[in-house]
Amino acid sequence: MAIRDRGLVKWLPAHFAPELRAAHRELQRDMNRIERPLLDEYQIEEMESKICYGMELNKLVKLTVWRDGYTYEEIGHVHYLEPIHKKVRLKTELGTISRIKFSDIIAVKISDKT
Structure with a gap:
């Protein structure tokens, strides 16, 4: 006598549970996160001077x-x-116009374009 199994159909209702999908999305989001980089005083001072230089000469600035x-x-x-x-x-x-907290900036690069 052969076993009559429903196959993948029996697992189908488990994939429609909204809590399961939300938990899976949150898990994927947490796996891709990185920690805040630690910056020393010299790096912070260098970023400040680059930002001031870019503002003074109206240069294109790329903030990470x-x-x-x-x-x-x-x-x-x-x-x-x-x-x-x-x-x-x-x-x-x-x-x-976007407002960015200075504590959130981790890198500054100035472009030659104006």
Whole structure:
């Protein structure tokens, strides 16, 4: 007598559980996260001078920003430095202004383009 098994059909309802899908997504997100890089005083001072140089000469600046375990890049012109809130206002190439906390910036690169 042959065993009549439903095969993969019996596991199908388990994949539709929203809690399972949410937990799987969160697990994937956590696996891709990186820790915040530690910067010494010299690196911070060098980044500050590059940001001021880019703002003074209206150069294109590429900021590498760490936020919530992920890094991304913002490219634009430094519009204004907010010393009280410790933020950098960056006017992007699209014309929008983004405010970036200075503590979230991990790298600065200045382009030769204006």
